[in-house]
Amino acid sequence: MMDLLQIFLNESFWVASLRIATPLIFGVIGALLCERAGVLNLGIEGIFVVGAMVGWMAVWQGASLWMGVAAAAGAGALFGLLHAILTVPLGLSQHVSGLGITLFATSAASFLYRTLLPDVTSPPRITPFQPMDVPVLSDIPFLGPVVFQQTALTWLALVMVGVVWWVMERTPLGVAIKAVGDNPEAVNAQGLSVYGLRIGAVTAGSALMALGGAFLTMSAFDAFFFGMVNGRGWISIALVIFASWRPGKALLGALLFGMFDALQVRLQTEAGAVVPPQVFLMAPYILSIVALVIVARRAEYPRALLKPWFRGQR
């Protein structure tokens, strides 16, 4: 018990929690934006991989870190646009199209990696984003290091939550996006473009997802490895349901998840001798399933989620 308390009182635990939560924050708000507009985006896992690959590769080829971030977001947006075209005007199965995007994006990223770096056994390293040491603020006890010694991408994630919240809750655009996910016919009757809103939301959401991947290779680590995304996209999809499609709750869900993950790493070092390490590795996935089961019955899915809408029918 004392050990647990000590973990919680240690600021490095909270630094780690926020760091682990960062890619999920990007993933959850990205998925939220897509689903709020009525489109499930199972391409998320592959878009994470593309973001991770492209951002890092761009920097290694000589781009600046922020240009790498932009490249990652652009690549994610492209795959999102493809998913949007397949599922919105063509009205194809969102499940199957999304899985297709994940397979396509993952294999494209892997092919690109192997083609540009045919002979390497271990990927070249870049100089990633460094913790932002803000004078004065970083010296605030506890809160200083936790919030102000993160990298710029963690800040960007927090800012994006605010932006998405503001757009969704405070702007006419947000009202339209939510309406298109609930009742596209009504949106159409108002003279707004259902296709335009949905395609825009999915493309923007996918760009955010790709930033989650870029964080992995450009901040958390300094190189691209196969399998490094490791289900973070799928976990984000579970967290969106857990967050009832609300940006604030999405942030909370991702942070809670980051805390649990940081906790399991620390427990692993303490209990490693008694319990096999794999038990702890499984924890995040089990936790996601449990969270999903708890909220499933109460979940209020966007009413038009998964339902294609065609112009001029009905």
Added chain:
Amino acid sequence: MIEIEPRGEISRTARVAIPVAAALVALALAALPLAFAGAPIIPAYAQMFSGVFGSVFSFTEMLTRATPLIFTGLAAALAFKARLWNIGAEGQLYLGAMATVAVGAGAIDAPPLVLVPLVMVAGAAAGGLGMLGPAWLKTRFGADEVVTSLLLNFIILIFVQMMLEGPLKDPMGMGWPQSEPVVDAATLPRLIDRMRLHAGLIVALAAAVVVHVALARTTWGFRIRAVGENAAAARHAGIGVSRTLLAVGFISGALAGLAGVSEVAGLKGYLTTDLSPGYGYSGIVVAMLAGLSPMGVVLAALYVASVFVGADSMSRAMGVSSFLADLVVALSLISVLVGGFFARYRLRFTGRGRAGT
């Protein structure tokens, strides 16, 4: 303005022509990454073709590769028919593989006529339970089976690691995390001398026939289709929707479990964590290319296996990354989806926008 209007019934010809066209389009699109990689395009295609059809050995290698894909393709096709999204075939495959070594690696001493069926039943049951879980969470709690079955893949793979470093570890494995080898009596026989092709293919083909007959000719198959087409109407007609979904989940998982049995007892002989290069996920592509038809799954599995084996051979000969195969397979899925759209709808170009629809 472009308008979309339904065509009504999809013709038999279209049903065959679309996946074939999709496969050809995907293969043609592979020219772009080939050019990007700087490979000579025509020789690369020729190498891919001869890498599959060039010798008896390469052809049997393709059939060997198709075997697990038939199983996972059937798993996806059956579940998708009932609109149960089993995306967990990869994990279920590993569950089947684990059961195979748990039963067949020396724990039970019996003649092949007993042990081989026993291993299959154990593997199928293990895989079946692997999908019964998500199906139950769906029917009991309304938890989305897409996410639960996907996340289970990760849990199961970590569990396999744990078992291979613990109870299932081969003490003679020189420290490698691999299981003890399957005993001879539990091994699926080879079909041709000096080739790796094994009896798993026969089992896979038999499974395709069984699933086909069950879906097309039995009331159970009728119930599955009814649940898939309209669950609310099926419930209204007195069909036990939850029971049907649980049964479909179990059998779908069992089929994926058999892929694991066949890979371990027929091909590799023991279990490692790299047993499957994503057969569970490729099975989804196979099922979609097949239009969810069980006999179509066999043909689609042959195509996907040809892409993998052909691209591997081309990759070795020309130094192009073998991820090309994954690209072609993914593009096939997207192409067949788009093709399905044009089979169901026709685009009409009208001169002016319509008001007040």
